[in-house]
Amino acid sequence: MTDRFESILDESISALQAGVPIEEILAEVPDYASELRPLLYAAMVLADPNPELAPEERKAALQAKYMSQVAELPPVLPTFGNKAQAVFRIMRRRLTPKTVLNDLITVTITIFLTLAMTALILSYAAANSLPGDFLYGVKRISENVQLTFAFSAERRTALEDTFNQRRLDEIEELIQQNRAAVVKFKGALNTKVENLWIIEGITVVISNDTLIEGDPQENDMVEVIGLLRTNNVLVADTVKKIR
Amino acid sequence: MKDDLSLLERIKLHDQQALAEVYDRYFDQLYYYINYRLGDSEAAADLAGEVFLALVQALKNGKPPKTSLTGWLYAVARNLAADHIKKQVRTVPLVEDLVADEPPLTDRAYLAQLVPTLKMALRKLTEDQQHVIALRFGQGLSLAETAQIMDKSVGAIKALQHRALASLARFIPAEVNDDG
Incomplete structure (x- = not known):
């Protein structure tokens, strides 16, 4: 009962402070009117609607006295604990679901753009690399990514042909530069003369260690993995019939 | 606040x-x-x-x-x-001495005359009650703000406010109360 009356009293005081006349407030709660009336009149008498300001000169003089004492305070350097608390407060203010989401989106977009830009620059720089070069792996990864996103069989076949032609061009370039490298390419087996096979116009040496898979015959398509030496001899490691 | x-x-x-x-x-x-x-x-x-x-x-x-x-x-x-x-x-003169003897005027004017009486009566309340009244009616603070400053619960402030106003209401003349 007391709790109920205290709540009604406070609501009535709020209404009084908002300018509602006492009798109107009491009319809303007739059961409590007689008990409430003297309390509301007391509240009205005690209210100070126009509080008096301290004279400006007085306020300024007191401020000057205060600030002169403030000026004598020795400086306090923030401790590690102070700094940690400040960082913690800032983090706590920042850790709302909205800011966390915004931060995640920003970080994700930044990482994505950075990776995309890096990949673009590297693939451009790696375009003319040859087997054995530092960026050659990037070139092959870039080709594999293109093959992954080639969803139609025609597109995939066209890309594979393009990339295989690149492998042949790379071997030509390596031969011209007298460079040694491990190479891999596909092509038609043109002729087989003992241990010298001509595959897609390139002479390939078949050694005793060469692994030959599928008994390839002339005009068959084969895949070759081998070592191109500096004397421009390509020794096959594996020759595999693919169709 | x-x-x-x-x-x-x-x-x-x-x-x-x-x-x-x-x-x-x-x-x-x-x-x-x-x-x-x-x-x-x-x-x-x-x-x-x-x-x-x-x-x-x-x-x-x-x-x-x-x-x-x-x-x-x-x-x-x-x-x-x-x-x-x-x-x-x-x-300070006794509160009872301050109650106006003059005949009641119109409500507002009469209530204005009661301000010194109630302010004196205020000093007879407990320290907590005086503090609540000063914050709530002098400063116009809400219950929650008052509770925060006094480091008490809102319920405790409501109770203090009730007891303080009930004590002070004794100085509100009967004729004002009867007007309603």
């Missing part, structure tokens, strides 16, 4: 700009509060100034406000006002 935690942290580091900000932000409200309690503008200005000097002294002694700057400043203002009232108590 929201307590500024970063302001409190800065004053703990004796940041002069923050301490100047404290004065600008709190002087007027502390002056209102003390003046409401004392009804003496001269003494209220002096005591409001003393609140800030007490803050400097607390910082010098390495005992700054811990969690609530507002609560700390009002607690000092309350103690200074209470001490001042105690010193004056012998010179």
Whole structure:
């Protein structure tokens, strides 16, 4: 009962402070009117609607006295604990679901753009690399990514042909530069003369260690993995019939 | 009335700009509060100034406000006002002597005449009750703000407010009550 009356009293005081006349407030709660009336009149008498300001000169003089004492305070350097608390407060203010989401989106977009830009620059720089070069792996990864996103069989076949032609061009370039490298390419087996096979116009040496898979015959398509030496001899490691 | 935690942290580091900000932000409200309690503008200005000097002294002694700057400043203002009232108590006329003998005027004018009587009666209340009345009706603070400053629950403030008004309502003449 007391709790109920205290709540009604406070609501009535709020209404009084908002300018509602006492009798109107009491009319809303007739059961409590007689008990409430003297309390509301007391509240009205005690209210100070126009509080008096301290004279400006007085306020300024007191401020000057205060600030002169403030000026004598020795400086306090923030401790590690102070700094940690400040960082913690800032983090706590920042850790709302909205800011966390915004931060995640920003970080994700930044990482994505950075990776995309890096990949673009590297693939451009790696375009003319040859087997054995530092960026050659990037070139092959870039080709594999293109093959992954080639969803139609025609597109995939066209890309594979393009990339295989690149492998042949790379071997030509390596031969011209007298460079040694491990190479891999596909092509038609043109002729087989003992241990010298001509595959897609390139002479390939078949050694005793060469692994030959599928008994390839002339005009068959084969895949070759081998070592191109500096004397421009390509020794096959594996020759595999693919169709 | 929201307590500024970063302001409190800065004053703990004796940041002069923050301490100047404290004065600008709190002087007027502390002056209102003390003046409401004392009804003496001269003494209220002096005591409001003393609140800030007490803050400097607390910082010098390495005992700054811990969690609530507002609560700390009002607690000092309350103690200074209470001490001042105690010193004056012998010179204050009895409440009963202050009740107007004149015939009732119109409501507003009559109620205005009751202000000194109720202000004197206010001094007979407990310290907590006086503090609640000064904050709620002198400063116009909400229950929640008052509870925050006094470091009590809203329910406790409601109860204090009720008891204080019930005591003061005894000085509201019957003819005013009968008018409704």
